[in-house]
Amino acid sequence: MPKKKENGLVGFLEIEKKWQQEWEKAKIFRVKEDKSKKKFYCLEMFPYPSGEGLHMGHAFNYTIGDVYARFKRMQGFNVLYPMGYDSFGLPAENAAIKAGIHPKIYTDRAIKNFIEQQHKLGLSYDWDRLVITKDPEYYKWNQFFFLKLYEKGLVYRKKSAVNWCPKCQTVLANEQVHSGKCWRHEDTDVEIKHLEQWFIKTTEYADELLRDLSKLNWPERIKLMQENWIGKSHGININFTINGKPWPIFTTRPDTIYGVTFMVISAQHPKLMELVTAKQKPQVEAFLKKLKSVSEKELEEMEKEGVFTGSYAINPITKEKVPVYIGNFVLAEYGSGMVMAVPAHDQRDFEFAKKYKLPIKVVIQPKDKKLDAKTMREAFVEEGILVNSSKFDGIDSKIAIEKISDFIEKQKLGKKTINYKLRDWLVSRQRYWGTPIPIVYCDKCGIVPVSESELPVLLPEKVEFGKGNPLATNKAFVETRCPKCKGKARRETDTMDTFFDSSWYFLRYCDNKNNKAPFIKEKVEYWNPVDVYIGGAEHATMHLIYARFFTKALRDMKMLKIDEPFPRLFNQGMLHGSDGFVMSKSRGNVVNPLDMIKKYSADTLRFYLVSQASPDKDTNWNDEAIEGSFRFILRVVNYFNKVKKGKSSAKIESKFNKTVKEFTDDIENFRYNLAIIKLRELFESLGEEESKEVIEGFLKLFSLFCPHICEELWHRLGNKTFISTAQWPKADENKIKPEFEQQDKALGQLKQDINHIIKIVNKKPKAIYIYVIPKEISLYDSKELEKAFSCKVQIMANNKAAYDPQNKASRAKPGKPALYIE
RNA sequence: GCGGGAGUGGCAGAGAGGACAAAUGCGCCAGACUCAGACUCUGGUGCCUUAGUGGCUACGAAGGUUCGAAUCCUUCCUCCCGCACCA
Secondary structure, three states: OHHHHHOOHHHHHHHHHHHHHHHHHHOOOOOOOOOOOOEEEEEEOOOOOOOOOOOHHHHHHHHHHHHHHHHHHHOOOEEEOOOEEOOOOHHHHHHHHHHOOOHHHHHHHHHHHHHHHHHHOOOOOOHHHOEEOOOHHHHHHHHHHHHHHHHOOOEEEEEEEEEEEOOOOEEEOHHHEEOOEEOOEEEEEOEEEEEEEEEEOHHHHHHHHHHHHHHOEOOHHHHHHHHHHHOEEEEEEEEEEEOOEEEEEEEOOHHHHHHOOEEEEEOOOOOHHHHOOOOOHHHHHHHHHHHHOOOHHHHHHOOOOEEEEEEEEEOOOOOOEEEEEEEOOOOOOOOOOEEEEOHHHOHHHHHHHHHHOOOOOOOEEOOOOOOOOOOOOOOOOOOOEEOOOHHHOOOEHHHHHHHHHHHHHHOOOEEEEEEEOOOOEEOEEOOOOOOEOOEEEEOOOEEEEOOHHHOOOOOOOOOOOOOOOOOOOOHHHHEEEOOOOOOEEEEOOOEEOHHHHOOOHHHHHHHOOOOOOOOOHHHHHHHOOOOEEEEOHHHOOOHHHHHHHHHHHHHHOOOOOOOOOOOEEEEOOOEEOOOOOEOOOOOOOOOOHHHHHHHHOHHHHHHHHHHOOOOOOOEEOOHHHHHHHHHHHHHHHHHHHHOEEOOOOHHHHHHHHHHHHHHHHHHHOOOHHHHHHHHHHHHHHOOOEEOHHHHHHHHHHHHOOOHHHHHHHHHHOOOOOOHHHOOOOOOOHHHOOHHHHHHHHHHHHHHHHHHHHHHHHOOOOOEEEEEOOHHHHHHOOHHHHHHHHOOEEEEEOOOOOOOOOOOOHHHOEOOEOEEEEO
16 A cells, blocks of 8 residues: 555554544543533443454444534533443353453453554543443442342342243343344244243333333334334233133233133143143143244244143123133233134134134124125134124224223223233343342342342352353352351352343443442433433344333432433444445455554544445445545645635635534534535635635534544644634624525536537637626626636626627526637 | 335435435546656536537336425335234
8 A cells, every 4th residue: 555655644643643642641531520511421332342343333333423522522512422341241251261261351352452443543532431341340230239129129030931042051031032033143043941030120111111202312213113112002801710710811802702712821821730621631731842842933933733721711791611722822921821712803813713623703794794704714803893792783893892891890800901012121141241140049038139238249250161150150159148147048140131231331431430339419410311322223122121221210219310311312324345235254345444544544434434324324335435535535634734824705704604504503413424515515615725714614523523634734723722622613694695605506507618618619718708697797707717727718798899709698698608719 | 914214327325396417425438747657636427419509318116296296195116124923
């Protein structure tokens, strides 16, 4: 790349390093709470520090955030812009084991590398507020919150059917299973295991989590994803009687109650065996055994299957006796874990009925045709008119839902209720690299929480990897005393899901060095909520739900005053390789940010990243476009080497102020790409001499994207302060004059026309004569044209004596002057 | 299957009822500079036609609303992303 060196690239890298050091030295990005200033909390989703270092997606994410932080800072806000590392977790543990080093060392190295690379990008973080989740100073407070939640009854331990990833060798939260696969292993089917695990009662807040979505300025699709994930549905619990005992079942379709021909209970239902008769036991056991050997994924694709329990249920409305089956398609965790089956009006029940030759009873007739149970090929699930439903016959099914529900409630046979798809958050993990759960098991006292004064429960460093959870085999860790009776006890060896760590880290930034409490109220209240949160969409139904839950729970413990942590969320787009595919090593389309910084400078990379497309859209890497970004920066530098400080024309003043106005608005709304276009256009119109206001103003706008070179140019202009903390230019609306734009347009059009003719006649013009209609004479400026074409230019209007050998003047039209070229 | 988003020039991507043959960048072409190249600068870049004109065809496809549509409506096609037996 020697050619780049000739253009001053070497200078670029030196300049960048110099200003990064100057910023650090002057600590200009350090902030304190200051009630006299308006605060702004700009936050990016903190990274998981992998050994691979920063990837382009990180660079993109942080550039978006840094531009915004710089913008708000220059606007006079007290800007909190912190960084931290989500440094616990399975990938580090696995990578460390593979590399034969301790996860702690592996992670420390990775973090050091990240910090260095982020410095190189010129990101304006307040590094004093660094938060590292794997440090005991941090995870101590995870344990603190765990105990608080436990005290509040929001943490419980329960045996249930849970998701198990055989590759991770641990259980997973519901949110971490994507289409039956582990979120970290796309090729690994999740298995169902029955284990006793720790859960957090996120469902306690299901309704509020759903309701408050409407308050949030988030991308619509993220809100929808959360809405679907929470999955609220209205229905009714109806009490069926089985073997003389009440068994409530949940349904959203009480209008079909007269069509129930059998019941299906989940194979995972904890009380399943109560229903199985001695006669049916062998068959049931065989069925359950078969189910156990299939993964959740296979289960999804499997045909509906079941087996008779031997028991019968009594329909409380019809008093009919229907058989109870066990089915593989009924979820134990949703509703009541058992369904009333209405094969005529539910596709799943229909398939099940067909397979086991169970009766089908039509109770809703469509308005346009007549159903016959014998000839039906699929369930009729739409609305219609009730039939075979005793006194409800003839009622519209939609109305019948209400009527029958009311009737059931009145008869005390059931109760209207609401159900959610959201399940409680399974937080325990059978792995080493995480926060130890601060619980002790005592033979006498049972489950005993570690007392707060004994926190943190330190994660032991000396452990043996390789055989399951290293904590479980670590005697020194496991063997302890009961906090209550002081007798022999065992420690909980499970660690917390790392999403626990990230559920409150944004609060810790506000008071990261506090060793008496997770944070003090005043600080957290000053900075929160986060004003803008920037990150990818992949956390829509994981981190973003957990953090919202955490915030609400802490609020109810009087530790916070806010209801929502992130009122405004910005999702950046995905950055793909130049081939359009996700960047991956195996595809060989990875572009490394550090390489690009070395080749073009950090300013260029930043500028390129946000100029390509709207930052919320997916884009492909483009090797040629970054060259273009680099060229533009070079042009700016060259211009600043030559420009004279003086006066700007009213025309430039107009353009400058208009640009400032629109640029500010674009940045505010994350339309960085459009802001850059306006900046380029302004730059193109700048002349050899411009006013201080215009020159410095331009530089300030530009500095959001290219802070290093702008800082350098700013100083070369004689400034002793930092441009990074300079005041944002204010647009003077009075100076914006639309006439100038008209002039520009007219002149541009005229230039094009002249060029066109020159091309046709194919010779250099000696003189250009322009005949305009009198009204428009002020639109055109001969000097500018003379400069552009380097020949004599004469502009005339209605001048009889004018030089016009070919009588062109008569062709002059409004907006279209006539021309004669010699 | 359900839900969401998107389809614009050689490419990336603006535009969201008139100022649109469509910003900006990249690419490409021509010219200037140069011994030459790179860099830089200037102009051009849908098709046909022309001393700056006029015409035609275009914004996934087909219809429709309107004096007027890339922009609004309907249907269809394609792609992307979520959820996926939630009773």
